[in-house]
Amino acid sequence: MLTVPVQIQILLAGILFFLGLIGLLVRRNIIFMLMSVEIMFNSAGLVFIIAGTHWMQPDGQVMFIFILAVAAVEVSIGLALILQLYHHFKTLDTDAINKLKDKR
Amino acid sequence: MKILISLIPAIPLFGFLFLALAGKKVPQKVAGFVGAGTVGISMILTFAVSSIFIGSLHHVKTWSVVLWEWINTANMHADIAFSLDSLSLIFMFVITFVGFLIHIYSLEFMSKDEGFSRFFAYMNLFVGSMLILVMADNLLLMYLGWEGVGLCSYLLIGFWYKEPANGKAARKAFIVTRIGDTAMIFGIFILFLSFHTVNIREVMYNASMNWIAGSPIATLTAALLLGGALGKSAQLPLQTWLPDAMAGPSPVSALIHAATMVTAGVYLIARTNVLFLLAPAVRSAVAVIGALTLLIAGFSALTQHDLKRILAYSTISQIGYMFLALGVGAWSAAIFHFVIHAFFKALLFLGAGIIILVLNQEHNIFKMGGLRKKMPAVFITFLIASASLAALPLVTAGFYSKDQILWYAFSSEYGSVLLWTAGIIGALLTALYSSRMIFITFYGDAKTEPSFKPGKLMIVPVSILAFFSIVGGFVELPDSLGNVHLFSDLLNYTLPKVILKNTGIPDYFFQVLSGIIVLLGIYFAYLVYLKKPSAAESFRHSGLYSFFEKGWGFDALYDTLLVRPVVWLSEIDKKDFIDIFNKGLAQLALLFNSLLVRTQNGKIRWYLMSLAIGITLILTYILTR
Amino acid sequence: MNVFFYIAGAVAIISTIMAITGRNAIHSLLFLILSLLAVSVVFYLLQAPFIAALEVIIYAGAIMVLFIFVTMMLNIGLEKQTEKKWIRPGMWILPSILAAVLLADLVFALRGAGAISISGQIVEPKQVGISLFSTYLLAVEIAAILLLAGVIGAYHLGSQKKKVTHRFLEKK
Numbered sequence: 008m009l010t011v012p013v014q015i016q017i018l019l020a021g022i023l024f025f026l027g028l029i030g031l032l033v034r035r036n037i038i039f040m041l042m043s044v045e046i047m048f049n050s051a052g053l054v055f056i057i058a059g060t061h062w063m064q065p066d067g068q069v070m071f072i073f074i075l076a077v078a079a080v081e082v083s084i085g086l087a088l089i090l091q092l093y094h095h096f097k098t099l100d101t102d103a104i105n106k107l108k109d110k111r
Numbered sequence: 112m113k114i115l116i117s118l119i120p121a122i123p124l125f126g127f128l129f130l131a132l133a134g135k136k137v138p139q140k141v142a143g144f145v146g147a148g149t150v151g152i153s154m155i156l157t158f159a160v161s162s163i164f165i166g167s168l169h170h171v172k173t174w175s176v177v178l179w180e181w182i183n184t185a186n187m188h189a190d191i192a193f194s195l196d197s198l199s200l201i202f203m204f205v206i207t208f209v210g211f212l213i214h215i216y217s218l219e220f221m222s223k224d225e226g227f228s229r230f231f232a233y234m235n236l237f238v239g240s241m242l243i244l245v246m247a248d249n250l251l252l253m254y255l256g257w258e259g260v261g262l263c264s265y266l267l268i269g270f271w272y273k274e275p276a277n278g279k280a281a282r283k284a285f286i287v288t289r290i291g292d293t294a295m296i297f298g299i300f301i302l303f304l305s306f307h308t309v310n311i312r313e314v315m316y317n318a319s320m321n322w323i324a325g326s327p328i329a330t331l332t333a334a335l336l337l338g339g340a341l342g343k344s345a346q347l348p349l350q351t352w353l354p355d356a357m358a359g360p361s362p363v364s365a366l367i368h369a370a371t372m373v374t375a376g377v378y379l380i381a382r383t384n385v386l387f388l389l390a391p392a393v394r395s396a397v398a399v400i401g402a403l404t405l406l407i408a409g410f411s412a413l414t415q416h417d418l419k420r421i422l423a424y425s426t427i428s429q430i431g432y433m434f435l436a437l438g439v440g441a442w443s444a445a446i447f448h449f450v451i452h453a454f455f456k457a458l459l460f461l462g463a464g465i466i467i468l469v470l471n472q473e474h475n476i477f478k479m480g481g482l483r484k485k486m487p488a489v490f491i492t493f494l495i496a497s498a499s500l501a502a503l504p505l506v507t508a509g510f511y512s513k514d515q516i517l518w519y520a521f522s523s524e525y526g527s528v529l530l531w532t533a534g535i536i537g538a539l540l541t542a543l544y545s546s547r548m549i550f551i552t553f554y555g556d557a558k559t560e561p562s563f564k565p566g567k568l569m570i571v572p573v574s575i576l577a578f579f580s581i582v583g584g585f586v587e588l589p590d591s592l593g594n595v596h597l598f599s600d601l602l603n604y605t606l607p608k609v610i611l612k613n614t615g616i617p618d619y620f621f622q623v624l625s626g627i628i629v630l631l632g633i634y635f636a637y638l639v640y641l642k643k644p645s646a647a648e649s650f651r652h653s654g655l656y657s658f659f660e661k662g663w664g665f666d667a668l669y670d671t672l673l674v675r676p677v678v679w680l681s682e683i684d685k686k687d688f689i690d691i692f693n694k695g696l697a698q699l700a701l702l703f704n705s706l707l708v709r710t711q712n713g714k715i716r717w718y719l720m721s722l723a724i725g726i727t728l729i730l731t732y733i734l735t736r
Numbered sequence: 737m738n739v740f741f742y743i744a745g746a747v748a749i750i751s752t753i754m755a756i757t758g759r760n761a762i763h764s765l766l767f768l769i770l771s772l773l774a775v776s777v778v779f780y781l782l783q784a785p786f787i788a789a790l791e792v793i794i795y796a797g798a799i800m801v802l803f804i805f806v807t808m809m810l811n812i813g814l815e816k817q818t819e820k821k822w823i824r825p826g827m828w829i830l831p832s833i834l835a836a837v838l839l840a841d842l843v844f845a846l847r848g849a850g851a852i853s854i855s856g857q858i859v860e861p862k863q864v865g866i867s868l869f870s871t872y873l874l875a876v877e878i879a880a881i882l883l884l885a886g887v888i889g890a891y892h893l894g895s896q897k898k899k900v901t902h903r904f905l906e907k908k
Contacts (some may be wrong), residue, residue: 009781011741012848019745019778022753022844023771025835030756032720032831033823038761038807040715042768045803046752051832053775062784065859065867068787071868072868075794080886082799086806087893093810094896105713723834730841 016057023050037092037099041085048078112163113176117196118244119156119203123149134228143222146231147214150238154207161200165601172196172604175248176484182251189309192248196605201446202245202378205453209370211239212572216364216461219568220468224360230270234366236265241371245378249309250299253379254480257295257343260372261288267367268359280355287352293378298335301328310624315385323371324389333390335381340376344430347404348601349651351665353427357419361464364419369426369456377433381442381606388440388607394525398438402533405431407663409540413547414651414660417474418463421548424662425500426456428537432516435534439526442606443599448512450598451583455499455509462493465569466552469561476548476571481557488570490553492577497549499580501633503541504626505592508584513538515589518621524610538625542632550640589618748774748871759823761807765800772796802846 027046034040052071059067089099096103126149132141164174174195182189195203214234221230240259247253271280303309305328306317322329340346345353356368367373380387380397387394405428412424429452436445466489467474468480483490499509517538521531589596599608639647650656658664710721751771758764772795779788868876 009741009783011738014758016741016782017846018842019748021839022749023775025839026749026752026756028723028838029828029831029835032716032723032834033827034756035716035823036761038803038810039756039764042764042803043756045799046755046768046771049772049775053778056779056782056784056787059859060784061757063859065864068784068859068864069868070870071787072790073872073875073879074862075790076883079794079799080882083886083890084800084893087890089806090810090894099810101715104715107711108713109708109711143801720830723831727834727837727841734841734844 012110013057013061017054018054020050020057023053035100035102037101038091039084041089044085045078045082048074048081112162112174114162115156116174116176116193116246117178119160119207120193120239120246121153122156123235123242124239125149127232127239130228130232130235134232137228139222139227142228142231143218146228146235146272147211147218149235150207150211153238153242154211156208157200157203158194161204164197164200165196168197168601168604168710177248186307187303187309189249189251191252191540193246194248194312195246197244197601198378198381198446198605201450201602202374203242205450206238206241206245206371206508209453210234210366210577212216212575213218213362213370213457213461214563215427216365216569216572217360220464221360226270230267230360233263233266233270234362237267237367237372241375244375247311249311250302250314251309253311254296254299255381257292257339257375260367260375261285261292261343264288264356264367264372267363268356270359270363274358277358280352280358284352284356287349288342291339291349294335294337294342295339298332298339301332301335311382314583315383318389319385322389325391326389329386329389330392333383333386333393336379336386340379341378341400342376344373344376344434345427346376346431346434347400347407350404350408350427351662351669354420354423354662357417357423361419361460361467365457365460365464368423369460370453371432373426374433374453376439377430377449378447380434380437381446384437385443386607387437387445391525391615394438394440396438398435398520398525398530400432401434401436401438402530402537403431404535405427405435405537406540409537409544410659411662412544412654416477416660417478418466418476418479418548418552419460419474421476421544422456422459422463425459425541425544428541429456429500432534432537432590434705435520435530436516439520439530439609440607441516441523441609443602444512444515444519444609446602446606447587447598448516451508451512451580453497454498454576454583455580458492458496458573458580459500461569461573461576462496465489465565465573466493469563469565469637470559471562473559476551478558479552480555481553482561485552485557485561486565489565489573492573493553494549494681495577496580497545501545502538502625502629503633504622504629506581507665508580508582510626510629511587511589514622514625515587517625518589518610518618519609522611522614522616522618524612525653526612535625535628539628543636546633546636547640551638554641589622592619592622615730703730739782741778743783744774745775747771748778762804765804765807769796769800772800786861786864 024047027043027050029094030043030046034043052074055067055070055074057067059070063092092104093099126145128360129145132140137145140439164171173457175192176195177190177192179191181191196335214231217230217234218713221227225228237260240256240263242256244253244256244260248254265281265285268284269278271277299309302314302318305321308314308317318329342349353368353373356362359367387397408424408428408431412421412428415421415424429448433445433448436442436448466486470479473479494506499507501507502513504510504512517531517534520526520534521528587598662665710717748771749765751774755764755767755771758767771792776788776791776796779785779791
């Protein structure tokens with residue numbers, strides 16, 4: 008039986024989430040950005056499991072399965088888009104993809 | 112009869128409407144037919160009306176036609192009404208007859224111009240407005256015609272609008288005559304306020320009953336009306352627009368700026384002669400202005416090198432003669448000179464038009480020459496017209512009309528020796544510049560070759576006008592030469608007779624003197640320009656010559672006194688403080704845009720960062736509330 | 737049992753930090769897989785073995801492998817120079833401050849509840865299965881359609897159509 012306080016568990020998930028956020032804001036390579044998004048997804052799922060165990064209901068785990076499905080779809084489409092991006096711009100630098108810049 | 116009278120101005124106006132609306136869509140022949148035909152019909156109707164009028168002159172002196180009510184309020188009543196008397200009849204005759212000849216001429220002159228139908232539309236509008244002016248029963252309708260002819264003058268001077276200089280000349284004409292028009296409308300206001308009517312006959316009657324001769328109000332009103340006449344007739348000090356108005360086509364110069372519109376001032380003064388007789392100061396001012404103008408314009412005409420500008424200054428000078436006649440009380444003499452002047456001046460302008468057209472738009476007389484042999488028909492008609500202008504004794508009509516004015520200038524009740532001297536010097540100048548024009552243009556070596564022969568449509572009208580330039584004078588012969596008084600008898604039904612003082616000098620003395628002066632002038636011009644052209648060279652480069660040529664500096668004077676200050680003021684007004692507010696708003700918006708547009712730099716990480724900062728702030732705010 | 741939780745948590749955090757600060761893409765991905773495995777251990781400790789298995793199989797086994805395949809396809813693993821150029825140390829400061837602030841917010845929000853420990857029966861996988869297919873049946877079907885859309889989208893977006901221009905339109 009785990010007797011770690013719930014706050015600590017959620018804190019763990021929070022730390023993982025904010026690490027993912029930092030990675031998203033700092034990295035320029037789009038693969039790394041997508042990877043950071045996956046970290047955030049994962050931590051969100053962790054929170055659900057913690058909640059499900061805390062309240063002793065299956066809903067938490069069910070939610071995690073759905074999050075998993077969504078993350079899978081998102082990753083596959085995201086990577087396909089990255090392939091298109093690479094073939095068009097010949098680079099994975101997100102700063103180079105600024106065609107929507109307001110010209111003045 | 113009444114219907115015929117009302118149709119005379121209506122038909123050209125219908126012609127204007129037709130040509131304005133459908134002129135471009137019909138073939139050129141149809142447009143020309145309509146344009147010239149309407150004036151022709153008016154001419155025929157004028158002949159018909161005149162014969163009826165003259166036939167019944169003993170019992171009806173004035174015919175009156177009321178068409179419809181125009182303004183009917185408690186205080187003012189004005190109708191669209193025409194009144195026909197001998198004065199207006201003579202003007203109508205000149206307008207339609209000379210106008211018709213000029214329209215026929217224009218059929219060929221403007222045949223290659225792309226604005227053919229527009230030209231005839233404007234010309235028809237002009238003829239209609241001028242007819243309204245001379246037939247009007249009340250001052251307001253006359254002012255309508257007055258403004259209408261001013262508008263048509265503007266439109267036709269700037270007819271070739273693609274050239275900016277023509278637009279400038281048109282605007283100058285409009286603005287200068289506008290000054291006169293404003294004076295005139297003030298005069299009409301005073302008359303209305305005094306007598307509560309604008310009907311001309313009633314106003315004249317009331318003025319003669321109620322106003323004392325020499326009273327300030329009569330003087331003021333007459334002076335204001337004189338201002339209007341000065342503007343339209345290009346007399347001192349408003350004469351600067353007419354030489355520049357030569358930018359328009361030659362038929363326009365012939366019709367508007369020689370025969371009709373510039374004589375509207377003469378008509379006004381003749382029509383309101385009662386007022387001028389009630390204001391002796393103004394009446395003498397008319398004569399003095401006439402005398403001064405004819406001298407100034409005469410000197411200027413002597414120094415011009417553009418053929419049409421010589422004729423323009425000549426027109427100013429001859430209208431000066433008419434004003435001189437009006438000022439000394441020789442009303443019918445002024446009108447007689449007007450009729451004869453219309454004939455030969457229109458002829459001169461039409462002939463000049465042919466010359467300019469045939470020589471490929473060459474206006475400088477020093478580049479012409481030798482046209483005597485090359486264009487004989489034009490030479491003969493032009494010669495006849497110049498002879499009439501110079502008042503060649505006995506054979507030309509101009510001699511009889513100008514001589515009559517000179518005689519009355521001396522021996523009328525209001526005349527004086529000074530006025531007569533000015534007139535005689537003017538006659539010398541006229542002979543000089545008209546012979547100069549003939550000798551330089553038609554004699555000597557040909558410097559420019561004519562490119563084609565003018566057609567029948569241009570030669571026939573000038574020939575008819577040449578005929579009248581000779582024969583027209585025979586309706587009014589002085590006592591010593593035949594004593595024919597057809598013209599003045601007709602006019603004296605409407606205008607007062609001239610009163611002569613007893614000077615003891617018989618009239619044939621003046622005729623002989625003026626004839627000698629004219630012949631002297633022609634001989635002197637012959638000496639200088641044909642025998643020894645180099646004698647004129649040294650004069651041509653002197654300062655006096657360029658002073659005369661620039662119109663005695665009036666243009667420069669008005670430019671410095673009036674134009675420059677107004678332009679300077681408007682430049683200042685462009686940068687006034689009201690604009691700062693409007694511009695400031697726009698600048699503010701642009702400033703904010705330039706500041707905030709930097710946030711749209713297209714970088715994803717930048718957007719993510721701003722998202723994250725925003726979420727942080729909101730969460731922190733919510734949790735710590 | 738608690739100490740395993742703390743160890744697994746520490747491993748997860750450290751490997752995540754290594755993942756996001758790495759220069760080599762493959763290395764980062766492998767660190768991420770390590771992190772996911774640590775989280776899977778946490779799941780097991782939280783009495784959810786089925787989810788732990790799913791985490792390993794699907795998340796670490798399929799999604800990350802997909803990442804690695806694409807990374808290898810794009811040939812960017814050896815571009816250490818570019819990565820060095822793109823990330824300067826100064827860039828970490830502001831996001832770290834932001835994350836720290838958010839973490840403080842989280843701690844602040846959590847301080848209310850007392851130390852509640854987990855007790856009672858665990859949730860069986862069987863329970864999860866029944867709940868999935870009875871209460872959340874509709875959501876399962878929607879998730880299936882979502883996966884179908886993902887498949888079609890990924891196929892369409894990933895295909896390289898050769899750009900065919902008529903020879904008259906070629907810029908020569």
